[in-house]
Amino acid sequence: MVLYLKEFKIKWGMVIDLDRCTGCGACMVACQAENNIAPPVDASNKRYSMTWLLVYQLSNKQPYPNHDVAYMPRPCLQCGKPNCVPVCPVIATDKNQEGGIVSQVNARCIGCRYCMAACPYHARYFNWQDPVWPEGMEKTLTPDVSTRPRGVVEKCLFCHHRYMYARDKARIEGRDPNALNEGDYIPACVEMCPTGAMVFGDLQNPEHKVHKLSKSPYAFRLLERLNTKPQVYYYSKREWVRKQGDNYLEHETVGGV
Amino acid sequence: MALNRRSFLTFAAGGVAGTLFTPVIWKSIDDSAIWTQNWPWIPRLEYGPRAYAATTCKLCPAGCGLNIRTAGGRPVAAEGRTDHPLSQGGICPLGAAAVQLLYAPARIKGPMQKQADGSHQPISWDEAEALLQEKLAEQKGRKDAVVCVSGDENGTINELFSALLGGLGSDGCFLMPGEQLVASKILREGSIGYDLENADFVLAFGADMLDSWGTAVRNKKAYGAAHPVGEEASAEYVYVGPTQNVTGGAADQWIAITPGMEGVLALGIAYHLLQGGMSAPQAHDFFAYRNFVINRYTPDYVERLTGVAPEQVAELARKLRTANKPLIIPGSTIAQGGGVFSFAAALSLNMLFDNVNSVGGIQVLPDLPKVVEGAKAQAQIRAKDLVAYVQGVADGKVSKPGVYLVYEANPLFALPQPDVAAKAFDGSYLVSFSTFYDETAVQADLLLPTPTFIERFDDVQTPYGSGFASYSLTRPVIRQPIFDTKPTGDVLLGVAKALDIDLGYDSFDKVLEAKVAALSELEGFFTDKVQPWEARAGKVPAAASGNLWRNISRGSFWASIQEPFPTAMQLGSTIISQTAPPDAEDWTFPVSLAAMDSRTYGSRHIAIPPFCLPLLGEQEIQGDVFYVWMNSATARAYGLQAEDKVKLAGPNGSCLAKVRIFEGVGRNMVAAPLGFGHTAWDKFSRNKGDNIYKVLTVRTEPGSNLAVWADSRVRIAKA
Ligand code: SF4
Ligand code: SF4
Ligand code: SF4
Numbered sequence: 001m002v003l004y005l006k007e008f009k010i011k012w013g014m015v016i017d018l019d020r021c022t023g024c025g026a027c028m029v030a031c032q033a034e035n036n037i038a039p040p041v042d043a044s045n046k047r048y049s050m051t052w053l054l055v056y057q058l059s060n061k062q063p064y065p066n067h068d069v070a071y072m073p074r075p076c077l078q079c080g081k082p083n084c085v086p087v088c089p090v091i092a093t094d095k096n097q098e099g100g101i102v103s104q105v106n107a108r109c110i111g112c113r114y115c116m117a118a119c120p121y122h123a124r125y126f127n128w129q130d131p132v133w134p135e136g137m138e139k140t141l142t143p144d145v146s147t148r149p150r151g152v153v154e155k156c157l158f159c160h161h162r163y164m165y166a167r168d169k170a171r172i173e174g175r176d177p178n179a180l181n182e183g184d185y186i187p188a189c190v191e192m193c194p195t196g197a198m199v200f201g202d203l204q205n206p207e208h209k210v211h212k213l214s215k216s217p218y219a220f221r222l223l224e225r226l227n228t229k230p231q232v233y234y235y236s237k238r239e240w241v242r243k244q245g246d247n248y249l250e251h252e253t254v255g256g257v
Numbered sequence: 258m259a260l261n262r263r264s265f266l267t268f269a270a271g272g273v274a275g276t277l278f279t280p281v282i283w284k285s286i287d288d289s290a291i292w293t294q295n296w297p298w299i300p301r302l303e304y305g306p307r308a309y310a311a312t313t314c315k316l317c318p319a320g321c322g323l324n325i326r327t328a329g330g331r332p333v334a335a336e337g338r339t340d341h342p343l344s345q346g347g348i349c350p351l352g353a354a355a356v357q358l359l360y361a362p363a364r365i366k367g368p369m370q371k372q373a374d375g376s377h378q379p380i381s382w383d384e385a386e387a388l389l390q391e392k393l394a395e396q397k398g399r400k401d402a403v404v405c406v407s408g409d410e411n412g413t414i415n416e417l418f419s420a421l422l423g424g425l426g427s428d429g430c431f432l433m434p435g436e437q438l439v440a441s442k443i444l445r446e447g448s449i450g451y452d453l454e455n456a457d458f459v460l461a462f463g464a465d466m467l468d469s470w471g472t473a474v475r476n477k478k479a480y481g482a483a484h485p486v487g488e489e490a491s492a493e494y495v496y497v498g499p500t501q502n503v504t505g506g507a508a509d510q511w512i513a514i515t516p517g518m519e520g521v522l523a524l525g526i527a528y529h530l531l532q533g534g535m536s537a538p539q540a541h542d543f544f545a546y547r548n549f550v551i552n553r554y555t556p557d558y559v560e561r562l563t564g565v566a567p568e569q570v571a572e573l574a575r576k577l578r579t580a581n582k583p584l585i586i587p588g589s590t591i592a593q594g595g596g597v598f599s600f601a602a603a604l605s606l607n608m609l610f611d612n613v614n615s616v617g618g619i620q621v622l623p624d625l626p627k628v629v630e631g632a633k634a635q636a637q638i639r640a641k642d643l644v645a646y647v648q649g650v651a652d653g654k655v656s657k658p659g660v661y662l663v664y665e666a667n668p669l670f671a672l673p674q675p676d677v678a679a680k681a682f683d684g685s686y687l688v689s690f691s692t693f694y695d696e697t698a699v700q701a702d703l704l705l706p707t708p709t710f711i712e713r714f715d716d717v718q719t720p721y722g723s724g725f726a727s728y729s730l731t732r733p734v735i736r737q738p739i740f741d742t743k744p745t746g747d748v749l750l751g752v753a754k755a756l757d758i759d760l761g762y763d764s765f766d767k768v769l770e771a772k773v774a775a776l777s778e779l780e781g782f783f784t785d786k787v788q789p790w791e792a793r794a795g796k797v798p799a800a801a802s803g804n805l806w807r808n809i810s811r812g813s814f815w816a817s818i819q820e821p822f823p824t825a826m827q828l829g830s831t832i833i834s835q836t837a838p839p840d841a842e843d844w845t846f847p848v849s850l851a852a853m854d855s856r857t858y859g860s861r862h863i864a865i866p867p868f869c870l871p872l873l874g875e876q877e878i879q880g881d882v883f884y885v886w887m888n889s890a891t892a893r894a895y896g897l898q899a900e901d902k903v904k905l906a907g908p909n910g911s912c913l914a915k916v917r918i919f920e921g922v923g924r925n926m927v928a929a930p931l932g933f934g935h936t937a938w939d940k941f942s943r944n945k946g947d948n949i950y951k952v953l954t955v956r957t958e959p960g961s962n963l964a965v966w967a968d969s970r971v972r973i974a975k976a
Contacts, residue, residue, distance in 0.1 A: 017486040022467050022477065022507040025857055025872035029353035032868050033334040036302075039357065039867030041940050044879045051871040059920070064888040065513050067920035069506040131299070134867070134939075136360035136739065138300035142326075142333045143307075147299050192337055194347025194474045195467075195481035195507075213487045235486060 008100040010178065011080075012158055013203040013231035014190065015213040016073055018241050021055075021197035023071030027189035028053050031075075034159060034188035035145045038131035048128045052076070052156040053189055060240045070241045072234065073198065075189065076123040076156035077222065078102050080229030084115035084124060092153075098178065100231055101158050109152040116153060120223055121230075124155045159187035182208045203231060220245050305329015310734040311338055311812030313717050314352045315665075315710035317860035318410040318435065319343065320717035320727075321352055321474045322814065325734045332356045332711060332734055337474065341814050342784050343723065345478045349856040352474075354868035358709065359739060361867060363693045363939035365706035367741030377704060382743060385705055389748070390755045392686050392703075396659040397425050397756065404429035404658040406643060408666025408862040410437060411718045413772050416632035417749045417760060418664065423631045424758030429658060430633060431643040433666045433861055434593045434964075436464075436471070437721045439600045441640040442961055443829065447621045447821045448639075449604075451586055452724040453479040454790035455617035457492045458580030460573070461504060462519040462603040463595065463967075464588025464722075468503035469854040471592070471722020480507065493580075495573070497522055498590050499851035500886070500928045501921025512573070513923040516590070516849045517838065517968025518563040520599030522570065523585070523606055524550050524833070525559030529574035530609050537608050537828060546605065546830035553837075562838075564924060582617030583610055591854045591931060593861075594644075594673060594966035596958040598836035601829040608828050614820050616794050622726045623821030625718050626775040628768060630761050635718075644672060644955055644964035650681035660686045663697050664745055665707070667862050670696035670935065673953035673966040674909050690745045695864070699937045707745040712738040714766050714810075715746075725789035726817040728776055730769065730809050773806045781817040783808065789816040835960025838968075846907065846970035848891075851928040852949055858932030864942035865932060876917040877930070883946025884917035886928040892918055894925070895973055904976040905929065907969055910951035913976055927973055 031037070031053045043049040053075045060068040078095075082102050085095055092109040095102045116124045130150045133141070141147065144161040148154055166185035167177035182201050190198040201208030213219060214233045220242045221230045236242055243252075305328045314321045314335075322341020326334045335355040337348035344352075368385035369377040380388075396402035403425050405418040410432055419430040432438070440449045453459060453476060464470040467477050483492035496508035497519055505511040514522055527550045537543050556567035577583045587603030589595025604619070612618030624635045647668070649655035661682055672678045675696075682700065689701035692709050707713070715731040746765025753760045762768045782798035792798050801808075801815060809815055857872045859865045865873075876884050885905060887897070897903060899918045904911055905927060914929065922928045933946030953966040 015486065017484075020481060020484050020486060020507070022480075022503050024468060024477070024503060025350045025869070026348050026353050028872055029350045029868050030334075030336075030348070032871065033353065033357065039941065040870055042880065043870040043873060044875065046875055049871055055872070057874060062920065064890065064920045064923065067501060067888075069501055069921060071506070133300060134360060134362045137357055137867075139303075139331050140333050140356050140360065141300060141302055143302045143304045143328045146302060149299050188334075191346065192348045192353060194337070194344075194349065194477040195484075196347075196478075196486070197481070199486055209486075216487055218487075 006096065008098060009204065010098055011100040011203040011231055012163070012185070013078070013201070013210055013214065013233065014075070015199045015210045015219060015233045015235050017197045018070045018072055018234055018236040019238065020195050021071045021073060022195055023055050023057060024194065025055055027073055027193050027198070028055060030188045030192040031156070034142065036141045036147050038133050039137070050125045050127065050154065052125065052154065058241060058244050068238070068240070070236065070238065073189070074121060074123065075158070075232060076102060077121055077230030077232040078158060080231060081227060083118040083120060083228060087114040087118045089114065099163060101160055101163070103160070104153070104155050104157060106146065106148045106152050106154065111151040111153065113153060120226055120228065124153050126153050127151060162187060223247060303329060303331070305331070312711070312734060313729045313731045314355060315409070315715055315717070315731055316351050316355060316863050317856065318720050319472050319474060320411065320720040320729065321348065322729065323348070323352055323355065325356060325711060327734065330735065332359065340785065341729070342788055342816065343472050343475045343720065345475065347474045347478055349474055350869050350872055351856040351860060351863065351866065354866040355711065357868050358863070358866050359711055361693065361939060361941065363864070363942065364740060365691065365694050365698060365704055368706065369704040371702045382741070385703060386748060386751055388703055389688060389705065390752045392660050393425060393752060394756060399426060399659065401427045401429050401656070402659040403427045403662065404431065404660070405662040405664065406431050406433065406666050406668050407664045408433045409664065410435055411720055413628070413716050413718070413768060414664065414746055415635070415638055416627060416629035417746055417768065418662065419633040419638055420629045420631040420760050421749055421753050421758060423633070424753065424756070430638050431641050431646065432638060433668065433671065434644055435721065436588055436592050437639045438642065439595055439597055439963070440721070441636060442597045442963065443601055443604060444621065446636055447623050448719060448721065450620035450622045450724045451584060451722060452617050452620055452790060452793055453584065454482070454724065455794050456582045456584035457617070458576060458583040459492060459494045459586065460497070460577065460583065461495070461586040462497045462523055462588065462599065463590045464586045465498070465502050465504045465590055465592065465854065466586060467507050469592055469856055470588055472720050473856065475723070493576070499849065499923050499926055500590070500853060502590070502853055503855065505921065512565060512569060514563045514565055515923065516851045516926065517599065520602030521554065521559055521562045521838065522565055523599070523602040524554040525556065525563065525570045526574045526577065527606060527609060528554045528556070528559070529571055530578065533574070533578065535609050537611065539611065540608055540826055540828045542827050542830040546828040546833070549830055549834050577606070577610070584612065584617055584619070589967040591852045591967060594953065596836060596965040597832055597961040597963055598838060598958065601833050601836070605828045605833065608826055613824065613826050620724055621821060621824050622719055623779060623817070623819060625726065625728060625772070626778050628771040628775050642964055645957070645962070647672060647678050647681045648955060648964065651677045657681070658685055660688065662688050662690065663701070664690040665692070665862050667691070667695040667697045669700055670948065671861050671950055673950055673955050675948070675950050676910065690748070692742070693863070694937055695862070696935065696937045705745070705748055706740065706742045708738040708742040711735065712742070713744045714769055716769055716772060725793070726779070726819070727789070728809065728815040732810055770806050773809050776805060776815055779817045780819045781815050784814045784816050789818055793818050832960060836958050843970050846972055847925070848971050848973050849926040850905065850907070850952060850969045850971045851922065851926050852953060852967070853928055853930045854932065855930065858930055864935045864938045865945065867941040870941060878933070878946055879915065881944045881946070882913070882915050883930065883933045885914040886917045886919040886922050887926065888920050888922045888924070889918050891922070891925055891927070892916060897975060902976040904974050905952050905971045907952040907954045907971045909954055912947040912949060912952050914947060927971065
């Protein structure tokens with residue numbers, strides 16, 4: 001059992017600076033386009049809308065004028081111990097390949113949504129409706145990511161196809177595909193962020209920025225006490241932000257400085 | 258075995274427990290999954306070689322560099338260009354949705370003419386152009402009988418419009434309102450730029466610089482560079498504005514202020530600086546300014562008008578003084594409708610710091626040379642007040658033009674009090690050059706759709722807010738426009754010729770080539786090695802040489818940091834004192850309306866794009882009802898709770914919305930997003946919320962006679 005608790009030499013991960021994110025949503029649109037997610041006519045019912053990356057607004061809940069906000073982009077956190085994996089009856093999702101990305105095989109998914117129930121981060125989305133592209137818009141589909149039908153669960157895969165391209169490129173150039181340089185592989189959302197709030201790289205590689213940043217006292221992971229060990233770290237110098245990240249109770253203290 | 262998807266699911270769920278370990282079930286599950294998922298409406302992917310085309314975005318005036326990613330020649334995604342100083346690899350949500358907009362159902366598929374029953378019927382381009390020619394010929398020689406409303410702030414196309422109008426005897430070439438209009442009241446030649454990258458303390462008054470103001474993506478890049486992840490910040494950003502909007506939320510400090518009172522706070526800061534002995538000997542009117550500020554903008558007075566505590570004002574003055582390179586940015590929160598007073602007051606702080614044409618300060622930027630004979634200078638076009646004109650026509654004070662030409666603009670939706678615009682437009686022949694079926698196009702008699710910027714050549718000259726003069730081109734990424742559209746520049750040249758007006762060119766491409774050739778008159782450089790802000794700080798770039806057209810049409814970015822002319826600066830004491838806001842409360846409309854703009858909601862001429870809808874939060878829109886925001890104290894004062902329906906009523910219009918309690922809104926204020934409430938467009942943008950432009954109210958600023966509406970007021974009540 002617990003086959004999925006494999007350790008990986010490379011762990012792709014992000015550090016997202018919540019003091020720098022302005023909540024503009026460019027990353028969300030970039031993700032929609034990159035991963036061929038159909039445009040919704042009404043996205044106001046969040047339970048039925050599809051977006052692999054969601055930017056949440058956090059508030060320090062202080063009345064005016066002491067109010068403060070932070071924006072938290074939430075992709076799939078690619079947990080080290082993913083709750084979503086062991087519950088899948090058909091092994092449509094797995095954490096098995098180098099890099100530690102939690103995969104999702106759409107063609108195998110039977111839509112039972114156990115993974116959605118298990119994911120504490122609401123990072124998985126069920127295709128309630130037929131994905132419809134207005135006439136002609138299907139021409140803008142990228143050849144990199146297959147479209148998914150109604151009835152399957154989808155999620156962010158750290159733009160896995162970009163990883164494959166980066167590895168191919170390294171091979172062609174005679175480099176080791178398992179020793180990519182920082183910047184060889186960058187997901188769409190990270191690349192497009194105008195403030196540079198998202199940093200991407202190999203958490204295990206001391207040469208990569210994320211390695212050091214993830215060890216900062218200001219870095220934290222969502223609901224850390226659940227021990228899911230996400231590969232996405234958040235970063236904030238504001239204590240209230242870190243506190244909300246782990247659902248701390250009033251009297252509890254948080255890490256950081 | 259007949260299996261539809263639902264029975265298959267029951268079957269699978271029932272079967273799992275017992276049969277998980279037999280290989281047969283695995284095989285059949287796999288097969289069935291493939292079978293059940295094989296729906297005809299799932300588009301198959303088309304493959305093809307991947308490529309990138311460098312171009313420039315025209316969806317809003319910020320002029321970002323975009324890379325259009327193509328697969329087999331089909332545009333599939335827009336990305337920010339790393340080699341373009343205005344994007345530096347970043348992108349905004351609107352730009353990111355640009356490619357999909359090519360196929361938005363709202364696109365106008367070919368020229369159309371309005372029928373007696375109000376519907377639009379397709380006609381051929383020949384017929385359409387003949388009609389346009391006929392309608393313009395009727396007006397030829399009649400003074401000011403043809404009016405153009407352009408939504409393109411920085412394209413050379415405006416020269417064509419203005420020259421064509423000139424040939425017809427009209428002076429009515431207007432831009433949709435924006436900051437450049439207010440700036441032009443201060444600076445009659447050239448435009449104002451902001452050297453953000455070299456500043457170490459940025460104080461923005463109103464200007465929502467991290468979302469909807471000026472060169473937004475470049476601003477965010479500068480902000481990001483000054484706040485490196487995991488390191489100490491190298492510059493501090495402070496935002497003064499009524500709401501904790503994107504800029505207010507991201508800035509190091511947000512100072513909440515009564516809408517429209519930004520200028521008062523600026524002079525409140527000036528009071529401390531002047532008391533502390535600062536001066537601006539280079540300004541001729543220093544003493545008048547000093548007396549005016551010290552006598553009037555005392556801490557008590559400033560607190561009463563702005564709601565900002567005196568200690569905070571003093572602290573801001575201290576921070577500015579201790580900064581090495583402070584930069585003060587004036588603006589309105591919606592980048593339109595602000596008055597000269599606030600603008601001039603904030604700008605005057607820069608002068609106290611001797612910040613004009615200095616590193617990290619404000620810059621006077623040259624306008625690029627004009628290339629169309631008979632066109633008005635850009636400065637003259639910028640200085641024309643469309644809103645005041647439209648009001649004049651609606652009130653019958655100005656005679657109604659025979660023809661309106663509307664280009665990449667949506668005045669019947671996006672002018673304050675759009676019903677006034679409707680009145681001014683009613684009865685005239687309305688020609689729309691829009692790409693999309695917007696509110697103005699719906700009313701138009703003649704539709705001459707222009708291709709999107711991904712399908713045409715066009716240009717961007719120095720976007721407002723940029724710290725340097727610049728030029729870049731937009732170019733067709735696909736060989737053939739998708740629909741039967743025609744570049745407006747070519748339509749104008751054709752019709753001018755038919756009317757015997759010589760504009761000097763056969764095609765719009767030639768106009769752009771001439772523009773590029775004219776750049777050699779200025780000291781410019783390509784930004785491949787040296788960025789303009791580095792050049793400003795002392796790095797020496799190589800002068801642009803070689804075939805300019807070839808370079809620029811392939812995506813090179815041309816920039817200049819040349820100072821256009823010696824500027825004798827004034828602190829603006831006269832205009833500041835004449836335009837000072839009235840010191841009175843309006844009890845009929847007791848609540849300040851703080852309108853909000855965001856690229857999530859599209860831009861002045863683009864409605865919310867399909868791909869941006871997921872960005873709207875649960876408390877921004879629910880179904881077709883949108884939210885207005887207020888803090889809990891204000892809500893309590895008006896007996897409102899979260900989710901209550903509320904009516905905002907201004908002197909001229911009203912809106913229905915739901916209440917969102919958001920503590921990042923000042924006292925006795927309601928914040929409301931612009932860009933909702935479209936009635937035209939397509940199912941993605943239509944009927945979502947209500948149009949706040951209806952509630953914005955125009956008043957005339959004394960002293961400048963400018964139409965202003967950024968400080969509108971309303972009544973609110975439970976609906
Ligand atoms: S693009 Fe960057 S700044 Fe904008 S919401 Fe995403 S992470 Fe935040
Ligand atoms: S965030 Fe959710 S979906 Fe992603 S790996 Fe963790 S548990 Fe699974
Ligand atoms: S990593 Fe890729 S798939 Fe995941 S949120 Fe970012 S853009 Fe979307």
